[in-house]
Amino acid sequence: MESLYYQNDSLLHRLNPLSKIVATAPVILFLALTTAPWTPSVFILFFGLITVIWGRIPILRYLKTVTPLLFLITGFLIFYPFAVDPARVAGTGIAFQIGSVVVRWGGIIFGVATALRILSLIFGTLLFVLTTDSSDFIRALVQQWRLSYRIGYSAMAAYRFIPMLHSELAVIRAAHKVRGISDRGGLRAQYDRARRYAVPLLATAIRKAERTALAMDSRAFGAFETRSYFRQLTFARRDWVFIGAFLAVSLALILILAKAGLLGSLVVLQEF
Amino acid sequence: MSTETTTQPKPRLKDWTTRDLLVMAAISIAFGLILAGVNYLAGLLLAVNPMLAVIFSGLYFLPGLMIMLIVRRPGANILTRVIVNLAQLPFTPFGWAPLVMEPLFFGGAAEMPFLITRYRDFRLRIAVIGGVAAGVVSFLMMLAFGFFSGFSFGFIIATLAIFLLSGALLGGVLATVLVNAIAKTGVLNSFAIGQEQQEEI
Structure with missing residues (x-):
């Protein structure tokens, strides 16, 4: 599996990973609660522009990441108008009719709104994912947010296991093949293969993990409360400026939408 | 647990050896990669029908239940969720978002039956209850975020039933089956689960 991170040296790349979370998290949470289609649309554009311009992500690369997501949400557009509770959209006009199934405009708007809502959340997190090296994020969690470095380094060790898992899988596959187990077939064979591969793969992974743990222990990993770091991350003034500016612009966008009457009701208020 | 006390075992990181942490990391990355793929599949299915x-x-x-059954330490479910989410960070467009709530809600719910039995009972039934509890909490979270707004009552109840079934089978039962199968290979001999599985010769 390929990493989504795009290595570059841009404004967003140079920010502390945590500041990108602090800035986007409140906006994403707010978007998760919106119901009207306008708010997510505006923020999809907002997130997209910031990521591409300030993250200096090539537009093709951005589209390549986003396209499968667009494919995912078309389902909402197709299915939700049929699935929506008839009582909820009873007042709206009929869009079209297939036999006894009536699709109303309210249902279509509901599908569009749900799709856009989910897409806006993903565009929000993509701003972080595309511009942040995961190891740097873990370093920041350890250094700025006081995550135990034993947990942080365990997660970083996990990244190092990925190539090992790939090569082990190849070894297991070859071993099964040389013993005459077919490597082809449909869904059923896929399931059988997953079952055959799971235990040996996990067993080797555990064995490798134990050896790594021994190596780390022998270098006194975890012996002290604090430790020194090869890469020291800081929370600089530009991080505060970014957080402030991002939240201010987001708030302005929301206020403009509210003023124009396009904000719609929030989901929490609707449910309870 | 090394010391037998009457008080509730507390989830202390100090009790975790480097070996526990690294075994957790290895299992977490394996399932993190699988789950990153499942995320896309689930997203597609969510679009077709929640x-x-x-x-x-x-x-x-x-993965959380498996680590709990292997290392048998308080907090295993929560910590594993943290590591799984950190490990799959570069591979999922959702990024850090699941990291905020999943460990606490899913992990915390799966942790409950083990906490109630004071981390002394690691049989199948406890793992199944853990999976079911996590399923209930995920259902409530989907409800709170309005994923079911606009759907009929029968639909919502059916979804809850699938949550419970999946939590029990793909969570609790599969965790127990996998851990027992791995223990039979001998790689878990230094853990309590491996000691139990060893046959006298």
Whole structure:
């Protein structure tokens, strides 16, 4: 599996990973609660522009990441108008009719709104994912947010296991093949293969993990409360400026939408 | 646990050896990669029908329950969720978002039956209850975020049923089956679970 991170040296790349979370998290949470289609649309554009311009992500690369997501949400557009509770959209006009199934405009708007809502959340997190090296994020969690470095380094060790898992899988596959187990077939064979591969793969992974743990222990990993770091991350003034500016612009966008009457009701208020 | 005390075992990181942490990391990355793929599949199914997307929910609780059965330490479910989410960070467009709530809600729910039995009972039934509890909490979270707004009552109940079934089977039962199978290979001999599985010769 390929990493989504795009290595570059841009404004967003140079920010502390945590500041990108602090800035986007409140906006994403707010978007998760919106119901009207306008708010997510505006923020999809907002997130997209910031990521591409300030993250200096090539537009093709951005589209390549986003396209499968667009494919995912078309389902909402197709299915939700049929699935929506008839009582909820009873007042709206009929869009079209297939036999006894009536699709109303309210249902279509509901599908569009749900799709856009989910897409806006993903565009929000993509701003972080595309511009942040995961190891740097873990370093920041350890250094700025006081995550135990034993947990942080365990997660970083996990990244190092990925190539090992790939090569082990190849070894297991070859071993099964040389013993005459077919490597082809449909869904059923896929399931059988997953079952055959799971235990040996996990067993080797555990064995490798134990050896790594021994190596780390022998270098006194975890012996002290604090430790020194090869890469020291800081929370600089530009991080505060970014957080402030991002939240201010987001708030302005929301206020403009509210003023124009396009904000719609929030989901929490609707449910309870 | 090394010391036998009458007080409730507290989830202390100090009790975790480097070996525990690294075994957790290895299992977490393996399932992190699988779950990053399942995320896309579940997203597609969520679009077609939210009821279908829920079928795989138990897989999300699986690594936590497995680590709990292997290392048998308080907090295993929560910590594993943290590591799984950190490990799959570069591979999922959702990024850090699941990291905020999943460990606490899914992990915390799966942790409950083990906490209630004071981390002394690691049989199948406790793991199944853990998977079911995590399923209930995920269902409530989907409800709170309005994923079911606009759907009929029968649909919502059916989704809950799938949550429970998936949590029990793909979560609790599969965790127990996998851990027992791995223990039979001998790689877990230094853990309590491996000691139990060893046959006298």
